[in-house]
Each structure stands twice: as C-alpha cells, then as structure tokens.
Amino acid sequence: MKVLVPVKRVVDYNVKVRVKADNSGVDIANVKMSMNPFCEIAVEEAVRLKEKGAATEIIAVSAGVAQCQETLRNAMAIGADRGILIETDVELQPLAVAKLLKAVVDREQPQLVILGKQAIDDDANQTGQMLAALLGWGQATFASKVEIEGNTAKVTCEVDGGLETISVKLPAIITTDLRLNEPRYATLPNIMKAKKKQLDTLKPADLGVDVTPRLTTLKVEEPPKRKGGVKVADVAALIDKLKNEAKVI
Amino acid sequence: MANLVIAEHDHGSLKAATLNVISAASVIGGEVHVLVAGHNAKAAAEAASQVAGVAKVLLADGDAHAHRLPENTAAQVVAAASAYSHILAPATPYGKAVAPRVAALLDKAQISDIIKVIDADTFMRPIYAGNAYATVKSSDSVKVLTVRGTAFAAAAKTGGSGVVENVSPIADSGVSTFVSAELVKSERPELAAAKIIVSGGRGLGSGEKYREVLTPLADKLGAAMGASRAAVDAGYVPNDYQVGQTGKIVAPDLYIAIGVSGAIQHLAGMKDSKVIVAINKDPDAPIFSVADYGLVADLFEAVPELASKL
Numbered sequence: 001m002k003v004l005v006p007v008k009r010v011v012d013y014n015v016k017v018r019v020k021a022d023n024s025g026v027d028i029a030n031v032k033m034s035m036n037p038f039c040e041i042a043v044e045e046a047v048r049l050k051e052k053g054a055a056t057e058i059i060a061v062s063a064g065v066a067q068c069q070e071t072l073r074n075a076m077a078i079g080a081d082r083g084i085l086i087e088t089d090v091e092l093q094p095l096a097v098a099k100l101l102k103a104v105v106d107r108e109q110p111q112l113v114i115l116g117k118q119a120i121d122d123d124a125n126q127t128g129q130m131l132a133a134l135l136g137w138g139q140a141t142f143a144s145k146v147e148i149e150g151n152t153a154k155v156t157c158e159v160d161g162g163l164e165t166i167s168v169k170l171p172a173i174i175t176t177d178l179r180l181n182e183p184r185y186a187t188l189p190n191i192m193k194a195k196k197k198q199l200d201t202l203k204p205a206d207l208g209v210d211v212t213p214r215l216t217t218l219k220v221e222e223p224p225k226r227k228g229g230v231k232v233a234d235v236a237a238l239i240d241k242l243k244n245e246a247k248v249i
Numbered sequence: 250m251a252n253l254v255i256a257e258h259d260h261g262s263l264k265a266a267t268l269n270v271i272s273a274a275s276v277i278g279g280e281v282h283v284l285v286a287g288h289n290a291k292a293a294a295e296a297a298s299q300v301a302g303v304a305k306v307l308l309a310d311g312d313a314h315a316h317r318l319p320e321n322t323a324a325q326v327v328a329a330a331s332a333y334s335h336i337l338a339p340a341t342p343y344g345k346a347v348a349p350r351v352a353a354l355l356d357k358a359q360i361s362d363i364i365k366v367i368d369a370d371t372f373m374r375p376i377y378a379g380n381a382y383a384t385v386k387s388s389d390s391v392k393v394l395t396v397r398g399t400a401f402a403a404a405a406k407t408g409g410s411g412v413v414e415n416v417s418p419i420a421d422s423g424v425s426t427f428v429s430a431e432l433v434k435s436e437r438p439e440l441a442a443a444k445i446i447v448s449g450g451r452g453l454g455s456g457e458k459y460r461e462v463l464t465p466l467a468d469k470l471g472a473a474m475g476a477s478r479a480a481v482d483a484g485y486v487p488n489d490y491q492v493g494q495t496g497k498i499v500a501p502d503l504y505i506a507i508g509v510s511g512a513i514q515h516l517a518g519m520k521d522s523k524v525i526v527a528i529n530k531d532p533d534a535p536i537f538s539v540a541d542y543g544l545v546a547d548l549f550e551a552v553p554e555l556a557s558k559l
C-alpha cells in the first residue's frame with residue numbers, strides 16, 4: 001500500500017508572530033520555519049504503518065515556495081521514501097492545495113493519504129476534507145488511533161464529547177490529531193540518508209491546476225490586548241476581588 | 250438569497266453551538282434556514298423551528314444520517330445548496346468535518362472560524378493561534394463558513410416560527426461506517442456554553458489529583474471543567490476537556506487556570522474569557538500576563554482553601 005503524506009512549511013510553533021505595521025500580514029522574514037506539527041504526526045503515522053508492514057512506500061508532498069524542499073527532506077529523514085515538491089510563489093489556499101494533491105493522487109494512486117488536521121499558521125482545518133470530497137473518498141478526521149484491517153481503516157476520531165470510531169473503506173483520507181503519536185526525532189544518519197532520496201519538482205501548471213486564490217486578505221491586525229491584571233496576596237483576597245470587584249461569583 | 254445553517258444536534262435536540270451559528274447567519278442578513286440531517290430527528294427539527302430568526306427548517310430524516318457521517322451530511326447539504334448564498338456550520342469537530350467537504354464539492358473556498366461579519370462577502374477570522382485577526386473577502390458566489398461560537402451570542406431558543414419542510418434524505422455514501430462511540434457522561438455544563446470553567450494543567454500531577462483537587466471547587470461554582478493539552482496527553486482527563494488552539498475555544502464569565510503555564514496554544518482557547526484567574530507557583534508563568542487576578546501559590550494548598558471558603 002502506497003501512502004501519501006502532504007506536509008506544510010509553517011512558522012515554528014514556538015514563535016510568537018508579529019503583525020506588520022502596514023497591516024498587510026504577519027512578519028515572517030527571518031522567522032524560524034518548521035514542518036507543521038500535525039504534518040509531522042502524519043509522517044510518523046505513515047512510517048509506523050510501514051514498520052508494521054501495512055504500508056510499502058511513503059511519498060511526502062509539499063506545495064509552496066522552493067524552501068519547502070527542507071520540509072520534504074525533514075519528512076524523508078523521519079522515514080518518507082521520496083518527495084514531491086509542487087513549487088509556486090503564489091499564495092496557496094486550501095482549495096487550491098486540495099486540487100494539487102488530487103492531481104498527485106491521480107498520478108501516484110495511493111491507498112491512503114494522511115494529513116495534519118490543521119496548519120498552525122492559517123488554522124484553516126480544511127485541506128484533508130476538501131481532498132476527500134474531490135476524490136469522492138471517505139474521510140476520518142482528527143484521528144487519535146489508526147488500524148488498517150484489510151481494505152478498510154478503523155480510525156478513532158476525537159469528537160465533541162469524547163471519541164468515535166469509524167471504519168472507512170480504502171482508499172481514504174485520514175487527518176491527524178495531537179494524540180495519534182509522538183513523532184520521533186530524525187537521527188543524524190537518517191538526515192544524511194534523506195539528502196540522497198529522490199525529490200521531484202513540479203509546477204501547478206504541470207498538474208493542470210488553477211491555483212488562483214478565491215479569498216483576498218484585506219487586512220491583518222493585532223487582536224485586542226487584555227489589560228494587565230493584578231497579583232493577589234492570598235485566597236481571601238482573591239475571593240474578595242471575585243465577589244466585590246469582578247462580581248462573577 | 251437565503252442562508253443555510255447546518256445544525257449540529259443529537260436527533261432529539263440541538264447542540265448549543267447551533268444557536269451561535271444561527272445568530273451569525275442573522276447578522277449576514279437574508280432568511281435563515283436550518284438543515285437538520287438526522288435519523289428520527291423530528292424533535293431536533295422542531296426545536297430548530299422555534300429558534301428566534303429561523304424561517305424554515307429542512308429535515309432530511311433517514312438511515313444515512315443516523316451517525317452524522319460527514320460524507321452523508323455534506324452530500325445532503327450539496328443537494329440543497331443551489332438556493333443559498335451562505336452555508337454555515339459551527340466550528341466544532343462536526344462542522345469542521347463537513348464544511349470543507351461541502352465547499353470542495355461546490356468548488357468554493359471555505360472560511361473557517363469566523364469571529365465577525367463585516368459584510369456579506371467579508372469576514373474576520375483569527376490566524377496564528379489567535380495572535381492575529383485577518384479580514385478576508387471572498388470572490389465566490391457561495392460562501393461556506395464555520396462560525397466560532399464564542400464570537401456570536403446564542404440565538405434565543407424560542408420566539409421563532411419556522412416551518413419544517415421534509416426533504417428526501419440522500420442514500421448512504423457507502424464509504425464509511427460508524428463502529429462505536431466513547432462519550433464522556435457529565436452532569437456539568439457543556440464547556441463551550443459554561444459561565445464558569447475550572448481548568449487544570451500538568452501542575453496537577455495526575456488524574457487522581459486533578460479530580461481530588463478540582464472537583465470540589467467546580468462543584469461549589471457549578472462550573473464546567475477543562476484542561477491543557479499536557480493534562481489531556483498525560484491522560485488526566487479525556488480529550489474533550491482540552492482548551493486551546495486545537496481544542497475548544499471558550500469565553501466564560503470566569504476562567505480559573507490552575508497549574509497551567511499559559512502556552513500561546515492554550516491562551517488561544519481562553520483569552521476572550523471575561524475574567525481570568527490564574528493559580529500557579531511560578532510567578533513568571535506566562536498565564537499571569539492574561540490573568541485579571543493572579544495568585545502565586547502551591548495549588549495543592551490554595552485550591553482546597555478556595556473551595557472551602559466559597
């Protein structure tokens with residue numbers, strides 16, 4: 001079984017981004033970039049499926065600027081077998097990414113696509129579901145456990161109120177939640193090996209996909225700041241503040 | 250044109266989040282219709298028809314909707330979509346599973362987690378864990394939106410006089426089947442709708458301590474209970490308790506963060522609370538930067554004292 005794992009290059013989760021003074025966006029110049037944490041979990045899950053014998057080949061795909069190569073190398077260091085970069089400088093929105101991925105799926109014919117549930121930059125949480133719709137496949141979103149049983153995937157999903165287990169026919173889409181696994185660190189030998197793995201570069205036009213954005217960002221601004229609070233000396237003072245000042249209890 | 254709200258429900262009643270989405274649809278303007286895709290869901294449809302501002306309820310009642318599988322819900326929405334300029338769902342796991350699927354089937358963009366309606370094409374939404382707010386304008390003829398519940402007051406449950414119209418339920422997609430659910434039973438208020446939330450982090454140390462220390466306080470306050478990701482990952486409490494960028498977004502009148510450090514991903518889920526209290530033994534914990542009242546103390550002493558003195 002071939003597994004496709006799309007990976008996104010995003011601002012590292014430890015960075016607190018700043019809004020640009022002209023309100024045109026957030027400042028990502030000279031900011032540390034990393035693989036989206038949910039995508040890392042997706043790569044790890046694919047590697048575990050391969051280690052268990054359920055997957056035979058793992059293909060990592062990334063769409064975006066040339067530097068996404070680093071993200072693909074990182075995925076290959078964790079264990080992906082090869083990478084595909086769909087290179088473009090155009091701002092890619094989830095629908096466009098889903099269309100690009102559909103074109104790659106049509107070429108590569110994987111039985112499973114594992115994606116992160118959301119990217120921590122745009123927080124959209126859309127691409128996996130959109131790809132499933134375009135392919136007419138079943139989707140298991142926010143997965144915290146995946147078992148491949150013959151030609152189905154039994155997936156436990158995080159839902160409001162707890163957990164729900166569904167069985168999805170393959171080929172299918174799975175999106176990862178935080179508790180699916182803890183990604184391994186790429187070891188130095190694996191990082192070296194990853195440099196030699198195959199990485200193909202395509203353009204959106206090669207895939208026949210129109211990636212023109214449908215949404216225009218008019219403005220990006222700072223959220224309202226909370227006014228600084230006070231430290232209280234003890235529990236009695238806290239109760240007094242809550243009762244008499246904030247009047248919330 | 251009218252707006253279609255995809256109801257989240259349990260067949261017998263509406264989930265609270267649906268009421269916030271109905272409000273958002275009313276702000277956009279135009280008639281508000283609600284789709285209830287369910288099984289034996291007449292009661293949920295009737296409840297929807299009573300909600301203030303609802304003109305019509307589409308009830309798609311059939312086997313395919315017994316477990317609210319997103320493939321089936323999305324197909325049902327698409328079957329009705331041609332009459333609508335806006336299709337809205339709650340930004341909950343259910344809404345997030347369905348809305349992008351609907352959008353892609355219609356070849357439209359989807360706008361997630363809107364917190365403000367600027368006009369019929371333009372919406373504000375948080376990005377980067379709420380560290381920035383983006384105003385985005387759509388050039389699509391149909392807008393598919395998910396709505397952040399805390400940003401829109403719940404519509405009144407009564408006062409509406411919508412008509413319920415039966416629509417034929419779609420056939421099951423056949424690609425996905427429900428196996429089982431493991432839902433947390435709780436007498437407490439729903440996190441997303443609670444007035445007071447007592448939330449615990451890794452500082453509690455274990456699931457036993459989480460319950461032993463926090464339950465008496467939550468009981469005294471009639472509060473819902475929440476947690477940080479670290480507390481959920483460590484197995485103190487189920488996933489459903491997680492507050493944050495990738496968990497639940499809450500904005501109660503009072504949020505009490507206990508043994509929570511205040512990582513940006515946690516703050517993203519609670520910083521719009523009216524009043525925030527933090528109890529943490531580390532005076533430099535980032536949670537104090539958003540807390541109205543901070544108490545630097547050992548939680549194992551301070552929290553029982555707080556519970557007993559209330």
Ligand SMILES: Cc1cc2nc3c(=O)[nH]c(=O)nc-3n(C[C@H](O)[C@H](O)[C@H](O)COP(=O)(O)OP(=O)(O)OC[C@H]3O[C@@H](n4cnc5c(N)ncnc54)[C@H](O)[C@@H]3O)c2cc1C
Binds near residue numbers: 120478547
């Ligand atoms: C992609 C991604 C998504 C994430 N999403 C979320 C999310 O949705 N929600 C979320 O919460 N986190 C999320 N996180 C995790 C987040 O970055 C933090 O790791 C997490 O919030 C930390 O949880 P904590 O505050 O309980 O633990 P810690 O950071 O370990 O803090 C524990 C705190 O307890 C205090 N403490 C310890 N003992 C005591 C005592 N006896 N008395 C008083 N105080 C004490 C300590 O001083 C410390 O401040 C996410 C991370 C990533 C990478």
